[in-house]
Amino acid sequence: FDVFPDKVEMIDMDKENFAISSSSASEAAFDATVGCIEDIIMENEFQQLQHSFMEKYYTEFDDSDENKLTYTQIFNDYVDLLEKHLEQQLTERISDFNMNTFIPLLMERKEEVTPDILDMLLTFTDFMAFKEMFLEYKAVRKQHIGHCRILHALQSVMSMTCIYE
Numbered sequence: 001f002d003v004f005p006d007k008v009e010m011i012d013m014d015k016e017n018f019a020i021s022s023s024s025a026s027e028a029a030f031d032a033t034v035g036c037i038e039d040i041i042m043e044n045e046f047q048q049l050q051h052s053f054m055e056k057y058y059t060e061f062d063d064s065d066e067n068k069l070t071y072t073q074i075f076n077d078y079v080d081l082l083e084k085h086l087e088q089q090l091t092e093r094i095s096d097f098n099m100n101t102f103i104p105l106l107m108e109r110k111e112e113v114t115p116d117i118l119d120m121l122l123t124f125t126d127f128m129a130f131k132e133m134f135l136e137y138k139a140v141r142k143q144h145i146g147h148c149r150i151l152h153a154l155q156s157v158m159s160m161t162c163i164y165e
Contacts, residue, residue, distance in 0.1 A: 033094060033102060034113055040089045041120055049085060053078060054137045061134040075130050083124040
């Protein structure tokens with residue numbers, strides 16, 4: 001005889017509801033953390049730190065299969081500067097934030113994070129992603145300088161044309 005069959009079912013339902021609400025809370029915490037990361041990396045302070053660092057070292061990188069020994073020190077300095085800045089900002093904004101806990105969760109749920117954010121975060125842990133970021137920066141920088149020279153040449157021609165008209 002089962003005197004309280006509904007009670008057992010009720011307890012099981014409560015456990016399910018608890019699991020669902022616990023899951024919802026962890027999803028909300030993950031989403032909030034990713035939102036904070038997006039905010040931080042879009043802020044002027046982070047952008048300036050990253051830009052200054054890349055501006056300082058982009059000429060060191062070349063697109064060869066062989067990696068120079070200097071890349072390792074540059075990579076370590078980059079991680080020290082930018083990852084620590086990000087972690088410090090997250091700790092200020094999220095009281096119980098822990099990077100060592102968050103990284104495995106991020107890797108587990110990476111499909112939920114926008115590709116730009118994930119790519120930027122990978123530059124802290126994946127050397128090849130870091131190197132690729134520098135090579136892309138160098139290519140854009142080179143292209144930008146080329147465009148500036150063309151614009152300057154066009155401006156010179158235009159001003160000469162105005163003088164002779």
